[in-house]
Amino acid sequence: MSAATLQDKGQTFMSLPDDSRYLRGGPVAQRIIAAVREDAAIATAEGFPPKLVSITVGDTAAVDVYVRNQRAKAALAGIEFEERRFPACTAGELEAAIHGLNADPRVTGIIIQRPVPAHIPIRTLQAAVHPLKDVEGMHPASIGNIVYNQLDLAPCTAAASVELLKETGLDLKGLEVVIVGHSEIVGKPIAFLLMSEGATVTVCHHMTRSVAAHARRADALFVAVGKPRLIKADMVKPGAAVIDIGINSEIGPDGESRIVGDVDTDSVKEVASWITPVPGGVGPLTVAILLRNTMVALSRQRALYQATYGVVDKLAVGA
Numbered sequence: 001m002s003a004a005t006l007q008d009k010g011q012t013f014m015s016l017p018d019d020s021r022y023l024r025g026g027p028v029a030q031r032i033i034a035a036v037r038e039d040a041a042i043a044t045a046e047g048f049p050p051k052l053v054s055i056t057v058g059d060t061a062a063v064d065v066y067v068r069n070q071r072a073k074a075a076l077a078g079i080e081f082e083e084r085r086f087p088a089c090t091a092g093e094l095e096a097a098i099h100g101l102n103a104d105p106r107v108t109g110i111i112i113q114r115p116v117p118a119h120i121p122i123r124t125l126q127a128a129v130h131p132l133k134d135v136e137g138m139h140p141a142s143i144g145n146i147v148y149n150q151l152d153l154a155p156c157t158a159a160a161s162v163e164l165l166k167e168t169g170l171d172l173k174g175l176e177v178v179i180v181g182h183s184e185i186v187g188k189p190i191a192f193l194l195m196s197e198g199a200t201v202t203v204c205h206h207m208t209r210s211v212a213a214h215a216r217r218a219d220a221l222f223v224a225v226g227k228p229r230l231i232k233a234d235m236v237k238p239g240a241a242v243i244d245i246g247i248n249s250e251i252g253p254d255g256e257s258r259i260v261g262d263v264d265t266d267s268v269k270e271v272a273s274w275i276t277p278v279p280g281g282v283g284p285l286t287v288a289i290l291l292r293n294t295m296v297a298l299s300r301q302r303a304l305y306q307a308t309y310g311v312v313d314k315l316a317v318g319a
């Protein structure tokens, strides 16, 4: 996509009605990217330039928007970005490629874009990424950190959603939160992040008897199921905060393809006190947090480097 088109998209976000109920990701993302840019410049000057590698397997349509924005924002932040595409390959080949990236000191972070084709076991791939290079916190050794209230690196979409809720200023302690969707990369991590912050959390999923009954009790409602307009106004408590994590492609009335979330925004915004637009809500913040996580990974790698090479007197040099 050309720079001009990206800017056009920016105009579209800004031309949303100026309604203070919209919780926009852009301004928060800009703050994070500015901070990442400073960190990245310092690290680069000190000889540790950050580099993020994205791995896409099979058909890339579902992740194209994300990867495009990763590339654009990494460039803004001063993080090198490389996309590796594997149109057709075996799990073994992918694991070998990941091991190569683990062992490459120039590579700071590795992200495996989801979904991957059915014949590739995603968990094996996630476990192949070295935990210190795991910028999404999805390695089995990393995902446990949020259970232990270590929240500085969490799956990006989940972290972005929670960060947008915090923008409301609502006190998370004791807040009634309902999450619709229990995926391992979004719903479940949001539940753990919010439990750590003191919220009372209910998780709904495809076996839940009445999603509406739960949703109507929520002070904050998170939705990540991939069903356009699943959440209607009558499922939302007046005054609630609604965080729409859905990214669905559909053909609009003008015949053009567009992105919509899981919430019927037009009706729900009349009931809710805060609502995240799609696009322009969680998405831009997800990208910013991925870049921030890359810098967290870099500082952990530097700490290991320091611990290994920084203590000369412990080495039995020439002894």
Ligand SMILES: Nc1nc(=O)c2c([nH]1)NC[C@@H]1CN(c3ccc(C(=O)N[C@@H](CCC(=O)O)C(=O)O)cc3)C=[N+]21
Binding pocket: 009, 062, 063, 065, 066, 069, 111, 112, 113, 114, 115, 136, 156, 157, 185, 247, 259, 278, 279, 280, 281, 282, 283, 284, 286, 287
């Ligand atoms: N391992 C993995 N982690 C993910 O977090 C992950 C993934 N795989 N696979 C795909 C989904 C989708 N996703 C998006 C993130 C940001 C935007 C985004 O930047 N959206 C903007 C731009 C929209 C546009 O440019 O049209 C917006 O909503 O405003 C979109 C989609 C992350 N995902």
